[in-house]
Amino acid sequence: xxxxxxxxxxxxxxxxxxxxxxxxxxxxxxxxxxxxxxxxxxxxxxxxxxxxxxxxxxxxxxxxxxxxxxxxxxxxxxxxxxxxxxxxxxxxxxxxxxxxxxxxxxxxxxxxxxxxxxxxxxxxxxxxxxxxxxxxxxxxxxxxxxxxxxxxxxxxxxxxxxxxxxxxxxxxxxxxxxxxxxxxxxxxxxxxxxxxxxxxxxxxxxxxxxxxxxxxxxxxxxx
Amino acid sequence: xxxxxxxxxxxxxxxxxxxxxxxxxxxxxxxxxxxxxxxxxxxxxxxxxxxxxxxxxxxxxxxxxxxxxxxxxxxxxxxxxxxxxxxxxxxxxxxxxxxxxxxxxxxxxxxxxxxxxxxxxxxxxxxxxxxxxxxxxxxxxxxxxxxxxxxxxxxxxxxxxxxxxxxxxxxxxxxxxxxxxxxxxxxxxxxxxxxxxxxxxxxxxxxxxxxxxxxxxxxxxxx
Amino acid sequence: xxxxxxxxxxxxxxxxxxxxxxxxxxxxxxxxxxxxxxxxxxxxxxxxxxxxxxxxxxxxxxxxxxxxxxxxxxxxxxxxxxxxxxxxxxxxxxxxxxxxxxxxxxxxxxxxxxxxxxxxxxxxxxxxxxxxxxxxxxxxxxxxxxxxxxxxxxxxxxxxxxxxxxxxxxxxxxxxxxxxxxxxxxxxxxxxxxxxxxxxxxxxxxxxxxxxxxxxxxxxxxx
Numbered sequence: 001x002x003x004x005x006x007x008x009x010x011x012x013x014x015x016x017x018x019x020x021x022x023x024x025x026x027x028x029x030x031x032x033x034x035x036x037x038x039x040x041x042x043x044x045x046x047x048x049x050x051x052x053x054x055x056x057x058x059x060x061x062x063x064x065x066x067x068x069x070x071x072x073x074x075x076x077x078x079x080x081x082x083x084x085x086x087x088x089x090x091x092x093x094x095x096x097x098x099x100x101x102x103x104x105x106x107x108x109x110x111x112x113x114x115x116x117x118x119x120x121x122x123x124x125x126x127x128x129x130x131x132x133x134x135x136x137x138x139x140x141x142x143x144x145x146x147x148x149x150x151x152x153x154x155x156x157x158x159x160x161x162x163x164x165x166x167x168x169x170x171x172x173x174x175x176x177x178x179x180x181x182x183x184x185x186x187x188x189x190x191x192x193x194x195x196x197x198x199x200x201x202x203x204x205x206x207x208x209x210x211x212x213x214x215x216x217x218x219x220x221x222x223x
Numbered sequence: 224x225x226x227x228x229x230x231x232x233x234x235x236x237x238x239x240x241x242x243x244x245x246x247x248x249x250x251x252x253x254x255x256x257x258x259x260x261x262x263x264x265x266x267x268x269x270x271x272x273x274x275x276x277x278x279x280x281x282x283x284x285x286x287x288x289x290x291x292x293x294x295x296x297x298x299x300x301x302x303x304x305x306x307x308x309x310x311x312x313x314x315x316x317x318x319x320x321x322x323x324x325x326x327x328x329x330x331x332x333x334x335x336x337x338x339x340x341x342x343x344x345x346x347x348x349x350x351x352x353x354x355x356x357x358x359x360x361x362x363x364x365x366x367x368x369x370x371x372x373x374x375x376x377x378x379x380x381x382x383x384x385x386x387x388x389x390x391x392x393x394x395x396x397x398x399x400x401x402x403x404x405x406x407x408x409x410x411x412x413x414x415x416x417x418x419x420x421x422x423x424x425x426x427x428x429x430x431x432x433x434x435x436x437x438x439x440x441x442x443x444x445x446x
Numbered sequence: 447x448x449x450x451x452x453x454x455x456x457x458x459x460x461x462x463x464x465x466x467x468x469x470x471x472x473x474x475x476x477x478x479x480x481x482x483x484x485x486x487x488x489x490x491x492x493x494x495x496x497x498x499x500x501x502x503x504x505x506x507x508x509x510x511x512x513x514x515x516x517x518x519x520x521x522x523x524x525x526x527x528x529x530x531x532x533x534x535x536x537x538x539x540x541x542x543x544x545x546x547x548x549x550x551x552x553x554x555x556x557x558x559x560x561x562x563x564x565x566x567x568x569x570x571x572x573x574x575x576x577x578x579x580x581x582x583x584x585x586x587x588x589x590x591x592x593x594x595x596x597x598x599x600x601x602x603x604x605x606x607x608x609x610x611x612x613x614x615x616x617x618x619x620x621x622x623x624x625x626x627x628x629x630x631x632x633x634x635x636x637x638x639x640x641x642x643x644x645x646x647x648x649x650x651x652x653x654x655x656x657x658x659x660x661x662x663x664x665x666x667x668x669x
Contacts, residue, residue: 021648024624024626025624090636178313180246193312403470416542
C-alpha cells in the first residue's frame, strides 16, 4: 500500500507508516528520506518500499539488510529523546515515538535532527512473480481489498499473454480490463490500478467465491 | 446516504460520491450542480439523489434516463483531460478522474470548465413505498447501519397508523419513537432521523435477530 | 477510550463523546469542563471519565449520581435551543444536539452559554479490579481492540507479582512486556500502553484463540 501510494504523495509529504509486530524489541525506529519526502516507521522491512523494486531485487533479492543506494535514499535512526514522549510504552510506539517524530517533522524539523545516519535498513523481498519454469510465474495474494478482490505480487509486465491463473485449486482464465466485462459472479483476472495482477468477481467477492485469504500461492501459466 | 446528507452540507460544498460497479465502461463521469453545490461521480443513478424524490417519481418513476428540471439542476460531462490524471486506469476512476476533478473544484474551478453540458442523467427509482392495495405498502431494506438497524425505503408520511411491519416472516408491531422505549432484545419499528421507516432491536442488532440483509422486502400493513 | 485519550489531548480541546443507547429519553445532554477542555455528550456515565478513577471510587464506588468535586470539574446542561438544530430527531442527538454544540464551542462559544450549571452527573463505577480475597483481583474485559487483544479493567499497580490470569476457563501465566516476547500463537499477559492488564496472542488474536468477548470476567491470582 505504501509503494502504491508513492506516485500520488505531495512532494514534501511526511509519512508515518506503522506495521510493527516487533514493537518494543530491538528493531530500530527510523526515518527514511527520499526526494524531499520523509517516511517514519519501524526498521522491519516496511520502509524498504522506498527503494524501487528493481533495486531491491538487485541489492537484497531475498530481503534482509539492504545497503541504501547513495544519494538517492538516506536514513536516520530516531534516537533523540526530545522528539518522543517522555514515557515510552512497550507496546505503542506509534503513539510514543513515531507520531511525535512526524509531528515535529510536519512542523518543520529537519529529519537529520532525529538521530545518527544509518546506511542499511531491513528490506522485504521485491514484490514480483518468481520464474517457475516453462514461462510460468509464481506469486501470492498480498492484499485482499474491501471488495474481496485479490491483489497478487505478480506485475503486469511479467506476464506472457495469453495466460491463465491458478489459485487455491481454481483456474481463472477470463481476462478483463475492468469488472463489468465479466459476467456477474464469474471470477476474472485483471491488472489493478497499480499494475499488479489481481483476481475479482464482478459484483461479488473473489475472497468468498474462491475461498482465498492473503498469503495464498498463485501461479500464472501461458496458454 | 447522499440524499440524507443533503440538508446538512455547507452551501458551497463540493462532493465526490462514488459507487461505481461499471467503472471503466461507457457510463460517463459527470458533475451535477444544484444551488451552489457541485457533486461529482459516475452517471449510474447515484447522483439522481440531487433530484427530489417527488420529482424523480414524476419524471422517471422506474428510474432510467431523467431529463433534468431546467434551472434547478445542471450537469456537465467530465471530459476535459487537464482535470484528470495523465494516466487513467480501468478500475480506479475515483483516484484518476473524480478526485482530481473535485480537487480542482475545491480549489476554485468553475464546474462548467469540466466539459460539455448534458440534459439527461441516469436516475434511480424514487425511494418510497409502493402501494400494495388494502392500504398496504411494499418497500425493502435499503441500508443496514453500524448497529444492525434496518432502514427501509418507506417514508414516514406514507404510513397509515396504527400499522405493523412484516419482514422476512417476522411481524414487528412494537412502534416506538426511540430505541429505549422497547424492551432490550425486542424488535421494534421507528422513524429514523431522516424520515424513513426503520426496524431496530434495543441494545441489539435487528440484522442478526431477524436474519435480514440489505434488499429484503418489507410490507407495512394497517392494523 | 476517553479516559485513555485524556493525557494526549490539546490543552484547549473540545471533545464530543457519544455512546448513547438512551438517546431521545430523559437523560440530559451535558457539557463538562475540566482544566480548559470541554467535553460534550449524554449524561449516562460516559463523561464521568473526566473525574479521576480514585475520586470516582471515593464518591460513587457503585456508579450512579456523582457530586462534582468543586473547582476541579464543572458541568452545564445543554439546554439553549440556539445551539442545536431547529428540528431535533428522537434517535440522532449526535447530529442534532451534540455536534452543533461542539461546533459552536470550537468556534469560540463559552460553554457556560449552553445552559444552567449542574452539580451532579451520572458516573460509571471506577475501572479497576475488585478485591476477591486471598490477594486475588476480579475484573472483566472492557475492550477488544482491532488486533483481538483483550483489555481488562485491572490496573498495573493493583497486581501482586508473580501472578497468573484466568479468563473463560483458560489460565494465562506467560507475562511479557511486549508481544514479540511470547512465542507466536501463545496467549500472554502484559500491561498495555494505558496501564491496564491485557491479554494478547503474539501474531494472533486473543479474542479468537481464547473465544472471549467484551464483558468476560477475568481473575488475577498470585502464584
